[in-house]
Amino acid sequence: MFSWYYIEGILIQSCYTLLIVLGLSILTGYTGMFSFGHAGFVCIGAYVSILCTMAFGLPYWLSLIIAGLAAMLLGAGLGKITLNLKGDYFCIATLGVGEAIRLIFNNLQLTINVGGKDFLLDGAKGVASIPLKTTLFGDWNALSNGDVGTFLSTLFSSALFIVIIFLTATALLMNSKHGRSMLAVREDELAAQMSGINTFRSKMLAMCMSALYAGIAGGMMAHYFGYLQPKMFLMTKSTEYTIMVIFGGMGSITGSVLGTVLLCALPELLRAVGDWRLVMYGLAVIVIMIVRPKGLMGGKELPVGRICRAVGRVFTKKKKDLPPPDGGSVGEEASV
Amino acid sequence: MGIEYFLQQLVNGICLGGMYALMSVGYSLVYSIMNFSNFAHGGVIMVGAYVGYFALTALNVPFLPAFLLCGVGSGLLAVIIERLVYSPLRKRHAPSLYFIISAMGASIFLENFVIATIDGTPRNYPPIFDNRINIGGISLGVDSLLMIVVSAVALLILMFIIQKTKVGLAIRACSYSEKASTLMGINGDLVIFIIFLMGGVLAGFAGMLYGMRFIVKPTIGQVTNKSFVAAVFGGLGSLPGAIVGSVLLGIMEIFVASFNSNLRDLFVYGLLILVLVIKPSGLMGKVVEDKA
Numbered sequence: 001m002f003s004w005y006y007i008e009g010i011l012i013q014s015c016y017t018l019l020i021v022l023g024l025s026i027l028t029g030y031t032g033m034f035s036f037g038h039a040g041f042v043c044i045g046a047y048v049s050i051l052c053t054m055a056f057g058l059p060y061w062l063s064l065i066i067a068g069l070a071a072m073l074l075g076a077g078l079g080k081i082t083l084n085l086k087g088d089y090f091c092i093a094t095l096g097v098g099e100a101i102r103l104i105f106n107n108l109q110l111t112i113n114v115g116g117k118d119f120l121l122d123g124a125k126g127v128a129s130i131p132l133k134t135t136l137f138g139d140w141n142a143l144s145n146g147d148v149g150t151f152l153s154t155l156f157s158s159a160l161f162i163v164i165i166f167l168t169a170t171a172l173l174m175n176s177k178h179g180r181s182m183l184a185v186r187e188d189e190l191a192a193q194m195s196g197i198n199t200f201r202s203k204m205l206a207m208c209m210s211a212l213y214a215g216i217a218g219g220m221m222a223h224y225f226g227y228l229q230p231k232m233f234l235m236t237k238s239t240e241y242t243i244m245v246i247f248g249g250m251g252s253i254t255g256s257v258l259g260t261v262l263l264c265a266l267p268e269l270l271r272a273v274g275d276w277r278l279v280m281y282g283l284a285v286i287v288i289m290i291v292r293p294k295g296l297m298g299g300k301e302l303p304v305g306r307i308c309r310a311v312g313r314v315f316t317k318k319k320k321d322l323p324p325p326d327g328g329s330v331g332e333e334a335s336v
Numbered sequence: 337m338g339i340e341y342f343l344q345q346l347v348n349g350i351c352l353g354g355m356y357a358l359m360s361v362g363y364s365l366v367y368s369i370m371n372f373s374n375f376a377h378g379g380v381i382m383v384g385a386y387v388g389y390f391a392l393t394a395l396n397v398p399f400l401p402a403f404l405l406c407g408v409g410s411g412l413l414a415v416i417i418e419r420l421v422y423s424p425l426r427k428r429h430a431p432s433l434y435f436i437i438s439a440m441g442a443s444i445f446l447e448n449f450v451i452a453t454i455d456g457t458p459r460n461y462p463p464i465f466d467n468r469i470n471i472g473g474i475s476l477g478v479d480s481l482l483m484i485v486v487s488a489v490a491l492l493i494l495m496f497i498i499q500k501t502k503v504g505l506a507i508r509a510c511s512y513s514e515k516a517s518t519l520m521g522i523n524g525d526l527v528i529f530i531i532f533l534m535g536g537v538l539a540g541f542a543g544m545l546y547g548m549r550f551i552v553k554p555t556i557g558q559v560t561n562k563s564f565v566a567a568v569f570g571g572l573g574s575l576p577g578a579i580v581g582s583v584l585l586g587i588m589e590i591f592v593a594s595f596n597s598n599l600r601d602l603f604v605y606g607l608l609i610l611v612l613v614i615k616p617s618g619l620m621g622k623v624v625e626d627k628a
Contacts (some may be wrong), residue, residue: 272506275452282448283441
């Protein structure tokens with residue numbers, strides 16, 4: 001029914017969406033600041049990365065890093081001027097910035113000439129024929145052929161690999177002093193300040209990290225679709241990312257993963273019902289807010305370590321169940 | 337730029353601003369009492385525009401009843417959304433974050449419900465007032481004049497209700513402190529019902545006016561983002577602020593558009609950022625103090 005090509009596409013989409021949602025989870029889930037302009041950061045990342053690969057001919061992984069840093073720079077600038085705003089006003093400011101970024105690219109007519117080659121940014125028409133670089137796993141065949149260089153460069157452009165790196169990084173960040181400070185800011189900013197936490201710095205860190213994630217994900221997105229239009233970064237996209245964070249549960253990394261994968265796959269599974277799928281999506285959001293506002297995981301983590309150990313135990317037990325060479329010791333074990 | 341051209345653009349700006357004002361007072365009313373940005377308002381306006389369209393084309397009613405029908409339809413919808421979506425959250429004293437998310441969900445729902453049941457193609461209102469009149473060299477469409485008059489009358493009635501009647505007193509008291517006014521015997525639920533009803537009725541009028549002047553499609557709700565900017569510009573939670581902010585924004589937007597029409601949206605959002613950086617409380621907003 002589903003070809004692998006189709007499933008792979010959904011998985012790659014889930015991967016880069018997960019990266020955005022992870023970043024947003026740092027900002028919203030852990031630090032408690034709402035952003036309705038995250039699509040703007042993704043937009044910046046996407047455009048910067050295609051500039052790097054298409055105009056300057058840089059390798060894909062390097063362009064992703066540059067895209068991430070560009071978005072981070074913007075995030076830092078935005079943070080500098082808006083982080084002192086309270087509650088709703090911060091969220092309105094991000095909304096304005098997100099839309100403004102999209103509109104700038106919508107109106108930008110720019111020809112860049114590098115080494116005799118013209119590269120054209122053509123406003124609302126967008127950019128087409130972007131090289132397709134994003135893969136799910138990387139080129140493992142090259143490894144078996146002994147071509148380590150190719151293998152490494154494809155590994156660093158593999159969506160799954162990048163996401164795993166950032167998942168680990170997020171988990172480490174959240175268990176560090178900085179992560180705890182962010183949680184404190186979310187719970188009660190005033191109290192956090194009283195206990196000696198530099199709340200501005202915590203918020204700034206969250207903002208920068210989340211913009212970095214979004215920028216890198218933007219680069220992956222551009223090199224997956226092969227074309228780019230400012231229309232892809234409407235405010236509704238930002239809302240969707242926020243909804244994924246809420247759906248998974250604020251302040252839970254595994255919750256974000258679950259929420260993203262479910263909400264990315266759900267519209268695809270519901271494709272049969274056509275236009276009604278987004279109706280159900282909207283309805284689902286309302287129902288979740290009323291019935292289970294904590295989200296799927298409710299701020300708790302799925303015990304990944306315990307599950308791994310349990311799975312390991314199942315496998316080791318299977319080995320023990322094999323009849324030992326001398327025989328008869330199975331009953332002995334049971335009596336112990 | 338000749339003086340006639342200037343006056344012409346000024347009238348266009350006031351016309352657009354009046355429409356923004358009809359939309360943004362709905363935002364501001366809700367914000368002043370419930371302290372969250374009601375993003376579902378765009379959906380209510382869009383449904384109002386559709387009610388007007390079908391009243392005129394399918395039911396063949398004249399303009400005035402269709403116009404009133406828009407108000408009734410949107411008012412009802414706004415109240416239903418309040419009852420079904422916000423009321424359970426309100427009972428639980430949920431943080432305003434949850435309200436915003438629910439509002440977003442409701443707006444996604446409304447937009448796509450219309451796409452699924454009717455369709456996504458843009459429709460044109462049948463021409464009702466397409467003659468123009470000349471006043472001192474300025475050519476004015478009757479529909480533009482009507483828009484200005486209707487907005488002004490509706491807003492004046494609203495201001496009268498808020499400032500002079502007992503219901504208005506209750507609304508003002510609630511916007512000052514909902515808890516204290518509930519203790520004084522004001523029915524908080526009823527006040528919230530009334531503000532949603534009033535905001536919804538005005539949203540319906542705005543929807544129909546917008547449809548008459550431009551076009552009807554499921555995504556016109558997104559235009560309300562601009563009226564939201566207007567509400568912030570004037571000062572969130574302040575009714576006169578919303579009106580002044582809307583008219584000013586409308587005029588400025590038209591002049592920017594006459595200079596370069598690609599820049600009009602960028603200008604609006606740029607203004608939003610500028611306002612938030614320089615004076616977040618807007619032109620006439622309440623000064624928000626963080627109470628510990």
